Each structure stands twice: as C-alpha cells, then as structure tokens.
Amino acid sequence: MNTEPSNIDSHSINVFEELCLSRARPVMTAELRSFDGGDLTVVEKDLAELTPCVDGINITDNPAAHAHASNTAMAIAVKTLGGNPIMQIVCRDKNRLAIQADLVGASMFGVENFCALTGDDVTAGDEKEARRVFDLDGPQLVSVMTGISQGNYLSGRKLKKEPHMFIGAVENPTAPPLAYRVDRALKKVDAGAKFIQLQICYQPEMLENFIRGCVLNGVADRAALLPTVVFTKSARPLGFLDTSVPGISVPKAVIDRVANSQDQAEESYQLVKEQVIHALGLPGVAGIHFTDFRHDGSLQRMLRELGLGPLGHNRQPQEDKNAYSS
Amino acid sequence: MPKLLPLLEHVVKKPIWDCRMCGQCVLHSTGMTCPMTCPKTLRNGPCGGVRPDGNCEVVPEMPCVWVKAHDRSQHLPLIPTKWREEFNHLRPPVNNALQGDSSWINLFNGKDQQTPAGWDPGEQRHEH
Numbered sequence: 001m002n003t004e005p006s007n008i009d010s011h012s013i014n015v016f017e018e019l020c021l022s023r024a025r026p027v028m029t030a031e032l033r034s035f036d037g038g039d040l041t042v043v044e045k046d047l048a049e050l051t052p053c054v055d056g057i058n059i060t061d062n063p064a065a066h067a068h069a070s071n072t073a074m075a076i077a078v079k080t081l082g083g084n085p086i087m088q089i090v091c092r093d094k095n096r097l098a099i100q101a102d103l104v105g106a107s108m109f110g111v112e113n114f115c116a117l118t119g120d121d122v123t124a125g126d127e128k129e130a131r132r133v134f135d136l137d138g139p140q141l142v143s144v145m146t147g148i149s150q151g152n153y154l155s156g157r158k159l160k161k162e163p164h165m166f167i168g169a170v171e172n173p174t175a176p177p178l179a180y181r182v183d184r185a186l187k188k189v190d191a192g193a194k195f196i197q198l199q200i201c202y203q204p205e206m207l208e209n210f211i212r213g214c215v216l217n218g219v220a221d222r223a224a225l226l227p228t229v230v231f232t233k234s235a236r237p238l239g240f241l242d243t244s245v246p247g248i249s250v251p252k253a254v255i256d257r258v259a260n261s262q263d264q265a266e267e268s269y270q271l272v273k274e275q276v277i278h279a280l281g282l283p284g285v286a287g288i289h290f291t292d293f294r295h296d297g298s299l300q301r302m303l304r305e306l307g308l309g310p311l312g313h314n315r316q317p318q319e320d321k322n323a324y325s326s
Numbered sequence: 327m328p329k330l331l332p333l334l335e336h337v338v339k340k341p342i343w344d345c346r347m348c349g350q351c352v353l354h355s356t357g358m359t360c361p362m363t364c365p366k367t368l369r370n371g372p373c374g375g376v377r378p379d380g381n382c383e384v385v386p387e388m389p390c391v392w393v394k395a396h397d398r399s400q401h402l403p404l405i406p407t408k409w410r411e412e413f414n415h416l417r418p419p420v421n422n423a424l425q426g427d428s429s430w431i432n433l434f435n436g437k438d439q440q441t442p443a444g445w446d447p448g449e450q451r452h453e454h
Contacts, residue, residue, distance in 0.1 A: 091366075096419060118373040121366065121384045132366065139370040140419050147444045154419070156443025172374030177396045183414045184371045191416055191448040199374050246375030246383040 014112050015310070016056035016084055017166040019287070020195045020224035026280055027224055027287030028309040029056040029086060029197070030299060032078065034068035040077055047083045053300055053309045056086045056113055058197070058289065062093055064245065065125025072102045076109040086168070087111050090119025095135035096144065096154055103148050107163030115168045115197060116141040116188075120246050139187050142169050146192030168195035168223070172247050173210030174203055182213030185223075195224040197289045200241065202250045204278055211284045220284030227279040230291040231298045232268045235259035269298055276306065331428040349424030350438040355412035357398030358405070364391040369417040372396075416448050 019027040030050055035043065050057055057078055061071035075087035087106055089099060103114065118138040122130045136144060144154050151162035169188040171181055185196055196219070201207045207227060214220040232238055235258040242250035254271065261267035279285050288308070292299050307314030332347065339345035343353060346362035352369065353360060361369050365384035372392035375383030380393045399405070399413040418441045424432060432438040441447075 118366065118368065118375075120375060123384055124375075134366045134368065135422075136419050137366070137368040137370050138373070139416055143416060143446055143448055144419075146448075147446055150446075152444040154442045154444045170374065172376075174378075175372065175374050175376040176378070176380040176390065177372065177376075177393050180371065180396045187370060187414055187416055187448075246377075247373075249378050 014084065014166060016086065016113055017194075019055055020166070020168075023224070023286055025312075025314070026285075026308055027056070027195075027226060028054045028290070028303065029058055029226060029287065030054045030290040030292065031058040031060060032074065033292075033295070034060060034063060034066075035074065036068055040081070043074070043077055044081055047078060047081050049297075049300065051083045053303050053311055054290070055084065055287075055310060057083050058086045058088055058115065061088045061090045061117070061119070062125075063120075065092065065120050065122050065127070065130075067127070072106050075106050075111045079110050084113070085111055086113040086115050088115045088117055089141065090117045091134050091136050091138060091141055092119035092122065092132055095133055099136065099141065100144065100148060100153055103145060103165075104159065104163065107148075107165060112164055113166045113168070114145055115170065115195075116145060116193070117170050124244075124246055138169060139184075139191050142167060142188050142191040142193050149192075166194060167192050168197065169193040170197050170199065171210075172199035173201050173227075174199065174206045174249065175247050178206070178209070181210055182217055182219065185214055185219045186217050189219050189223045193223050195226060195286075198225065198227045200228045200230050200248050200291065202248075202254050202275075204275075207279065208282060211282045215284040220286075224286035225284060226287045226289045227275075227285060228289040228291060229272045229275045229279070231272055231294040232258075233294050233296070234264040234268060237293055238268075265294075269302070272298075273302055273305070276302065276308075331431055332426065335428045335430055347426050347429075348420060349427030349429050349432055350421055351429035351433070352417055354405075354409045355399075355415065355417075357395040357400070357402055357413070359391060359395035359398055361391060361395065367420070368392065369420065371414075418442075418445050418447070 032046060059071050059075045062068060071087055075085040078085040116138050122128055122132045145167045147154060149165035151159050171185045173181060214225060235255050238250045238255045241248045258264050258267045276288050279288060290299055303309040303312055336347055343360045344363050345360060348362050366373055372390055376390045380390055382388045382390045399410055429438060
C-alpha cells in the first residue's frame with residue numbers, strides 16, 4: 001500500500017513551477033473571480049474554462065479590501081477540483097500566526113504556489129473602519145513562506161514535514177520611487193521569491209525600464225517576471241482603474257482611444273493584445289498574468305490567436321517588440 | 327533610570343522623527359525616516375499603492391514615507407556609506423513586545439537585534 005502523501009505526486013506535475021524555472025514556453029496565469037456564497041458549482045464552471053488554457057490560477061485574498069470567500073478555502077477548492085492554484089496572501093488582514101496557519105493548512109491539501117502581497121489598505125474597501133494588521137510586510141512574508149517550506153515556523157518550531165512550496169511575490173513597475181522598484185524586487189527574490197507578478201501597467205516605457213533593471217540586477221534570471229494585463233469591455237472600467245485602484249494609473253490617451261472607438265469591446269481587446277505582444281517581446285519577461293473583468297471568452301480567444309498557454313503552439317516568446325507603440 | 331530613558335527618548339525623537347517608540351529603531355538605515363509612520367508600518371520599502379505624485383495611498387496629502395526615506399538615504403549629508411548600503415537589507419518582523427521600550431537600551435543590550443529562531447534573513451547574510 002502506498003503511504004506516501006499525495007502531494008508528492010501532485011507537485012511533480014506543477015506545470016506553473018516547472019515553466020517558471022525552465023522557461024520552456026511563456027507561462028500563462030489568470031485570476032479567479034471572487035465568490036460571495038452559493039455552492040462550488042459556479043467555481044467548477046469557471047475552472048472548466050480556465051484550467052485547460054492557463055498554467056496557474058491566482059486566488060485573491062480579499063481584493064481591494066473587500067471581504068469575499070477566503071483565499072485558503074478557495075485555493076483548496078480549486079486544488080480539489082483539479083486546478084493549479086496560486087494562493088495570494090496579503091498582510092493587511094491577518095497577523096503572523098494566522099498567516100502561517102493558512103500556509104500550512106493549505107499546503108496539507110496540496111496547494112503549492114503562494115504569492116505574497118502587502119495588500120491594499122482598508123481605506124480602499126467597503127469596511128474602512130476595519131483594523132489594519134500588517135504584522136508582517138511583503139518581503140517579510142516571502143521570508144516566512146521560505147521558512148515554512150524549509151520545515152519551520154517563524155518561532156523555529158518544526159513542522160512535521162516540509163511542505164513543497166513554490167513562492168512568489170508582486171511588484172509595481174509604475175509606483176514611485178521608480179528607481180527603487182527593481183531593488184525591492186531583488187529584496188523579495190533574496191528572501192525566496194521565484195516568480196514575480198507585476199501590477200497592471202499602461203505605460204509601456206515604465207514596464208520596459210523595470211524589466212531592463214531586473215535583467216541587469218539578476219532578478220529576471222532568478223525569478224519569472226509576469227506582467228499583468230486586464231480585460232475590460234469598455235473605457236469606463238479603465239477610468240475606474242485609474243481613479244479607484246491604488247497603484248494603477250491609466251493615461252488619458254489610452255482611455256480616449258477606447259472611448260472614441262466604434263466598438264469599445266473590440267478596441268479594449270486589441271489594446272490588451274498589443275500589451276501582451278509587447279510584454280512577451282521584452283527579454284526577461286517569462287509570461288503573462290491575466291485579470292478578466294469581461295468573462296466573455298476573451299482570454300481564450302487571445303490565447304488561441306497568439307498560440308499561448310497549454311493549448312498553444314507558440315513555444316517561444318514573441319519577437320514583435322514594437323507592436324504596442326505602433 | 328529604565329523608566330526615565332524611554333521618556334527622554336520620546337521627548338527627543340517624537341518632535342524630530344514622529345517616533346512611535348517601537349523600541350527597535352532602524353532610522354539609520356532608512357534615511358533617518360521612521361518607517362513606523364507609514365500607515366501600513368512597512369519596514370521593507372514602499373507598498374505598490376504609492377500615488378504617481380509620490381504621495382501615500384492611505385493619506386493622499388502626505389508624501390509616502392518610503393519615497394522620502396529612499397531619497398534621504400541617498401542624498402542626506404553626513405550619513406555613513408554603511409548606513410546607506412543597509413537601506414535594502416531585509417528588516418525582520420517587528421518585535422511587538424518591545425513597543426514602548428527605549429530603543430537606546432535595546433541597542434545597548436542587543437535586544438533589538440534578537441530575531442525569532444525561525445527567521446531567515448535571506449541571501450544578504452551571505453553577501454555581507
């Protein structure tokens with residue numbers, strides 16, 4: 001009788017981890033929407049669309065400081081339903097004890113990919129009077145994750161068994177102080193991050209500068225850099241991102257381009273397509289992370305058109321660097 | 327004396343740095359800018375929510391503490407090179423048991439350097 005824990009088998013097929021390390025083809029990840037009750041059939045429906053076409057599925061942690069079904073519960077659900085979750089953990093809501101408990105608990109269900117974020121402030125949410133925690137900060141959380149993966153809690157107390165973990169973090173190429181962002185990414189890589197998902201960026205030159213800096217300081221080599229793009233249906237959500245989401249600014253020219261087009265949905269799609277082609281053309285970019293506000297098959301259409309992801313034919317990053325600016 | 331020192335430290339450091347008496351002062355490595363005045367009390371650099379004008383995500387009219395810290399760590403005169411180099415070091419989680427203590431005493435007796443047994447400072451230990 002085989003008494004080995006099941007996660008030994010499952011981590012051998014962690015495609016997300018393997019691709020981040022091997023760079024055999026561009027890595028594709030997508031964000032799962034948030035859930036507010038009901039049963040898991042709606043999650044199953046989303047997974048049926050996502051799992052075949054991306055390598056990892058990000059599970060958010062009370063995004064924009066709004067309470068939803070928890071990151072831990074949803075990461076376990078996705079794992080149980082056959083997806084490959086990337087469990088995001090923010091520092092805003094829980095202290096070091098609760099975060100470590102979530103990490104160890106999720107890993108016992110075979111969740112392997114974890115992504116550390118500082119987290120939007122409570123003032124970005126709908127319960128602004130909540131207490132903000134930030135007992136750990138982002139880089140410290142990466143280090144705590146590394147400790148758990150080596151078999152000990154922050155206190156030094158041993159775990160029964162080292163969980164297999166693939167650890168990552170985030171960075172924002174457009175937030176001041178711009179000159180420092182690559183050093184901050186390096187700090188997280190030094191603490192154990194093997195992939196870095198980047199904040200949505202509508203300024204191609206800022207993304208280029210950040211990636212170039214990460215190539216120079218070794219971050220791009222040591223961690224898979226995954227710029228984020230977001231599917232919207234019209235100019236309005238772009239305006240919302242610009243005014244309401246901390247750390248994202250959308251140039252007026254970009255919003256106007258979509259607003260003044262004949263078909264806003266199609267123009268929004270083409271904008272994202274240009275961003276994807278531009279990002280994958282930058283040496284040092286390992287893949288793309290998708291956020292989807294549309295849920296109308298745009299993600300699948302794009303992966304098909306560009307030949308990306310598990311179903312795609314495009315085994316190498318794109319060459320066309322100038323598509324975005326042209 | 328142990329009760330007098332925290333009071334004295336508070337009187338000196340509150341008006342100059344808006345000191346929050348965390349008891350484990352890192353001002354020297356953060357461009358003489360107190361990270362505990364960051365609304366998220368971040369010890370390892372700015373969050374991703376800094377506004378394009380360099381102001382705080384939480385308090386829009388306030389310059390980001392870490393934007394100031396980064397600038398000062400590079401440009402303030404008289405800061406030793408060693409302190410400037412420590413800017414990007416990974417600082418450990420705050421020891422909340424030291425809140426209200428005099429960081430001067432904790433510096434002297436080494437308490438501010440003690441980290442949990444499981445804390446791994448990452449690769450900088452190997453580099454310096």
